[in-house]
Amino acid sequence: MTFKKFIIGGCLIGASFFVACQEQAKDNTNETAAVKQEATEPSESEEKVLDVNEPSELALLMRSMYDKNLALKEQIKNGEIPESFPEDWLSIHSAESAEQLNETFDGLAKEYIKNMEAITKASTKEEGIQAYNNMISTCASCHTIYCQGPLAKIKKMKIKDFESKS
Numbered sequence: 438m439t440f441k442k443f444i445i446g447g448c449l450i451g452a453s454f455f456v457a458c459q460e461q462a463k464d465n466t467n468e469t470a471a472v473k474q475e476a477t478e479p480s481e482s483e484e485k486v487l488d489v490n491e492p493s494e495l496a497l498l499m500r501s502m503y504d505k506n507l508a509l510k511e512q513i514k515n516g517e518i519p520e521s522f523p524e525d526w527l528s529i530h531s532a533e534s535a536e537q538l539n540e541t542f543d544g545l546a547k548e549y550i551k552n553m554e555a556i557t558k559a560s561t562k563e564e565g566i567q568a569y570n571n572m573i574s575t576c577a578s579c580h581t582i583y584c585q586g587p588l589a590k591i592k593k594m595k596i597k598d599f600e601s602k603s
């Protein structure tokens with residue numbers, strides 16, 4: 438059996454659909470989507486007034502992570518270990534979000550990047566699968582705190598037959 442090294446990316450699945458956070462967790466007390474931060478807060482950024490139809494930077498990044506990790510799942514199952522992952526994923530720390538993020542988010546984001554990198558260090562298919570599942574667990578951990586809408590879909594991303602091992 439040979440392990441092909443490859444770069445993740447480039448192979449976007451076009452027609453995936455998205456589950457937005459709001460589906461389940463509508464924890465913004467204010468129903469009005471565009472809560473104009475009247476005089477209450479200094480208008481640090483105008484973009485805070487979010488259009489519901491306009492996904493945030495972070496949401497777009499997440500969609501790309503979702504798509505590409507599904508492609509990665511298939512590759513991992515074939516024993517193909519990626520050599521790297523898209524660099525823009527590092528922007529998870531800085532991308533603008535519709536949610537209020539804090540240190541908890543940062544910690545989990547770091548863990549996510551670390552787990553992603555661990556996949557590239559796997560040397561067997563089994564290690565690859567374990568590392569992949571660990572990485573998906575980090576998606577899930579963060580999504581139990583923030584943005585619970587996609588959680589069910591995220592859990593389905595795991596490679597099932599190997600789950601018992603961890």
Ligand code: HEC
Pocket residue numbers: 455456457458492493494495496497499500502503506533534535536542543545546547549572573575576577579580583584587591
């Ligand atoms: C460190 C926390 C964190 C991690 C790790 C994380 N997410 Fe997210 N995710 C978020 C937050 C916060 C949002 C909401 C972004 C927004 O709307 O501004 C989000 C949004 C999403 C969305 C909805 C995007 C939309 O269309 O509105 C999907 C799908 C998603 N994430 C999938 C994933 C997947 C798949 C992974 C792992 C590969 C992952 N997430 C890892 C925090 C995280």
